[in-house]
Every structure is written in structure tokens, then in C-alpha cells.
Amino acid sequence: MTPSGQARARRGARITLASIAAEAGVSLPTVSKVVNGRADVAPQTRARVEQLLLHYNYVRPGRRTARRAGLIDLIFNQLDSPWAIEILRGVEDYFSEQRRGVVVSAVRHGSARPTSWTSALASHDTDGVILVTSELTTEQWTQLHKQSIPLVVIDPANLPAPEVPSVGATNWAGGMAATEHLLDLGHRRIGVISGPEDWLCSRA
The missing domain is CATH 3.40.50.2300 (Response regulator)
Structure with a gap:
């Protein structure tokens, strides 16, 4: 266990997936995959994360009681x-x-x-x-x-x-403000690069 992990254990602090990820040296999505039983995780990585989950008595969603x-x-x-x-x-x-x-x-x-x-x-x-x-x-x-x-x-x-x-995000208001600023500067041909068209926040 790392020094930070030992400190958490001494304080009895609640462990988080972010803490597990930091101590295991992996990403948050990787820890989430292990917790949720996903198969696309390397065996050595899974074993390291599982050991930390067990050490900190992390309760998985599927093992929680109904009440x-x-x-x-x-x-x-x-x-x-x-x-x-x-x-x-x-x-x-x-x-x-x-x-x-x-x-x-x-x-x-x-x-x-x-x-x-x-x-x-x-x-x-x-x-x-x-x-x-x-x-x-x-x-x-x-x-x-x-x-x-x-x-x-x-x-x-x-x-x-x-x-x-x-x-x-206030993409619409932000887009309007940016466009008005460019128009005030004299620009008339203005392009925009946004996210996926099916995302509401990209429709500004």
C-alpha cells in the first residue's frame, strides 16, 4: 500500500474509485470496468485493482443489499x-x-x-x-x-x-457572444467547429 493509502486507512476515510485508480496506477475507467465485472481488463491489472478493492472493503454495486x-x-x-x-x-x-x-x-x-x-x-x-x-x-x-x-x-x-x-453548458449564449464579437470586428465569413450533431450542447 502506498503512503497515501496507509494514511487513508489510519483515518478510516471512505475510499473512492479515484483513490483506487491513483494507488493502482491505472485510469478511473479501468477501475470502473473491474468493479462492474467487465472482461476487457488485463489479468495483472485486474488482480492489482481487486487486491486494493478487497483491502479497502469496497462494496460493489451488485453486492449491496436491497435495503x-x-x-x-x-x-x-x-x-x-x-x-x-x-x-x-x-x-x-x-x-x-x-x-x-x-x-x-x-x-x-x-x-x-x-x-x-x-x-x-x-x-x-x-x-x-x-x-x-x-x-x-x-x-x-x-x-x-x-x-x-x-x-x-x-x-x-x-x-x-x-x-x-x-x-x-451555455453553448448557445457563448456562441452568440463570440459571433457578435467577430461581427463587431468586421468579420463576415465565420465558421464553427462543434461536437456531434445529435448532442443538444452542440446545436448552438
């Missing part, structure tokens, strides 16, 4: 981007201080039935869901609402219902 509270589900459309890693780090840091666990999962658009991930939440109690850069269908929102599961979406891939709390 245990204090869990937040953090759902991404993908986990292999710097943006996702920073959100994961921030969410874990905050909820670690609140003594709550974070269940991390990734859902690819079009890879499963619309309600697959919402149905999966029935396998464990959750205090809320944070949905990141993903599409939220009316069916999914209705299912969560019926189960009284709080939801916040971050940079949604589509326009959510008005009653859904959302946090997003």
Missing part, C-alpha cells in the same frame, strides 16, 4: 473521455464527503431497450440518478418518476421535459 440506502447512480453514455472522468471525479469527491456510494455505469445510445438502465435500478435502492451526456426518453423519465427516484441530467443529448432538472 441499503446512501447510493447515487451516475450514468454516462461513455466512460472513455476526459469530460466523463472529470465529472466522475467531482461526483465521487462530493458524495464521499456525504458518506454516500456512487454506482457508475455506461449506456450506449441505441444498444438496448429504452428503459433497460432504468429497469436495472430495481436491483438496488438508489437515492438519485445523475445522467450525463445521454438521451433521456419520456418512457425513462416516467419510470423514474413513478418510482420517486430523483434525477438530474448533465448536458443531455436531447431536449428533456421542462420538469426535468438539467445542468448544461
Whole structure:
């Protein structure tokens, strides 16, 4: 165990996936893959991460009891981007201080039935869901609402219902301000490079 890991153990501090990743010398997505039982991890890396998870008594999502509270589900459309890693780090840091666990999962658009991930939440109690850069269908929102599961979406891939709390970059206002500035300077031919067309935050 590293000196920082020994210090955490002495303090009895709650371990996070970010801490495990740092101590194992791997990325956050790699640790998440091990925790969620993914097969695409090298055996030596898996063994190193598993040893640290066991040492710190990290409770995996699938091993939690049905009645245990204090869990937040953090759902991404993908986990292999710097943006996702920073959100994961921030969410874990905050909820670690609140003594709550974070269940991390990734859902690819079009890879499963619309309600697959919402149905999966029935396998464990959750205090809320944070949905990141993903599409939220009316069916999914209705299912969560019926189960009284709080939801916040971050940079949604589509326009959510008005009653859904959302946090997003002000790309539209920023794009307008930048364009007006260039027009004020006398420029008339202005180009723009944005993200995927199906992402709401790219439609500025």
C-alpha cells in the first residue's frame, strides 16, 4: 500500500474509485470496468485493482443489499473521455464527503431497450440518478418518476421535459457572444467547429 493509502486507512476515510485508480496506477475507467465485472481488463491489472478493492472493503454495486440506502447512480453514455472522468471525479469527491456510494455505469445510445438502465435500478435502492451526456426518453423519465427516484441530467443529448432538472453548458449564449464579437470586428465569413450533431450542447 502506498503512503497515501496507509494514511487513508489510519483515518478510516471512505475510499473512492479515484483513490483506487491513483494507488493502482491505472485510469478511473479501468477501475470502473473491474468493479462492474467487465472482461476487457488485463489479468495483472485486474488482480492489482481487486487486491486494493478487497483491502479497502469496497462494496460493489451488485453486492449491496436491497435495503441499503446512501447510493447515487451516475450514468454516462461513455466512460472513455476526459469530460466523463472529470465529472466522475467531482461526483465521487462530493458524495464521499456525504458518506454516500456512487454506482457508475455506461449506456450506449441505441444498444438496448429504452428503459433497460432504468429497469436495472430495481436491483438496488438508489437515492438519485445523475445522467450525463445521454438521451433521456419520456418512457425513462416516467419510470423514474413513478418510482420517486430523483434525477438530474448533465448536458443531455436531447431536449428533456421542462420538469426535468438539467445542468448544461451555455453553448448557445457563448456562441452568440463570440459571433457578435467577430461581427463587431468586421468579420463576415465565420465558421464553427462543434461536437456531434445529435448532442443538444452542440446545436448552438
